[in-house]
Amino acid sequence: MATKIAVFASGRGSNFQAIQEAIERGELDAKVELVVTDKPSSYVVTRADNFGIPVHAFTAKSYESKEAYEAEIVSLLRDKQVEWIVLAGYMRLVGKTLLSAFSNRIVNIHPSLLPSFPGKDAIGQAMDHGVKVTGVTVHLVDEGMDTGPILSQAAIEVVDGNREETENRIHAMEHVLYTKTLKQLFEK
Numbered sequence: 001m002a003t004k005i006a007v008f009a010s011g012r013g014s015n016f017q018a019i020q021e022a023i024e025r026g027e028l029d030a031k032v033e034l035v036v037t038d039k040p041s042s043y044v045v046t047r048a049d050n051f052g053i054p055v056h057a058f059t060a061k062s063y064e065s066k067e068a069y070e071a072e073i074v075s076l077l078r079d080k081q082v083e084w085i086v087l088a089g090y091m092r093l094v095g096k097t098l099l100s101a102f103s104n105r106i107v108n109i110h111p112s113l114l115p116s117f118p119g120k121d122a123i124g125q126a127m128d129h130g131v132k133v134t135g136v137t138v139h140l141v142d143e144g145m146d147t148g149p150i151l152s153q154a155a156i157e158v159v160d161g162n163r164e165e166t167e168n169r170i171h172a173m174e175h176v177l178y179t180k181t182l183k184q185l186f187e188k
């Protein structure tokens, strides 16, 4: 049976697209039941529409608290019997409400070799630091910022002074590593 997942994203959604394409190629036995975004105008919404996948777009500011918007999400995910939450560029800390409803069932991808360079603009942080090798990490999510047990990592050589090319390498690696790691996780 296909594993039911929800993909959370705040931006362009290239990881979401890579996951959905892997599903359609039959490489990943999963079904994206819902895309959740905290940025209603982000490009991931267009991508989800193109695939005919339902979207829950919310604006955090219009809720009283993190607990309130997360409780609504939990209820939507329960209705759809979602088993795993897949964070793909979701730039918001996951709170207690989601963490306790999906304990050890939330996975994240981050564009660095964690624990180096957590948080925003990990690629910029790595290049500013002058590292020669950076990479990609997939991990289970806990209450911290890009922390939690590491599931997989891959290294990428930094292209000196060339952010665009470094970024392209990282994103290409993300799209492969995320699908591969999710496959292993769902087959357990």
Ligand code: GAR
Binding pocket: 009, 010, 011, 012, 013, 014, 015, 016, 088, 089, 090, 091, 109, 110, 111, 119, 120, 121, 122, 146, 174
């Ligand atoms: C990806 O590089 C992902 O690793 C990163 O956001 C980007 C989203 O790209 N996530 C984080 O930095 C999490 N702290 P996408 O919207 O094209 O998938």
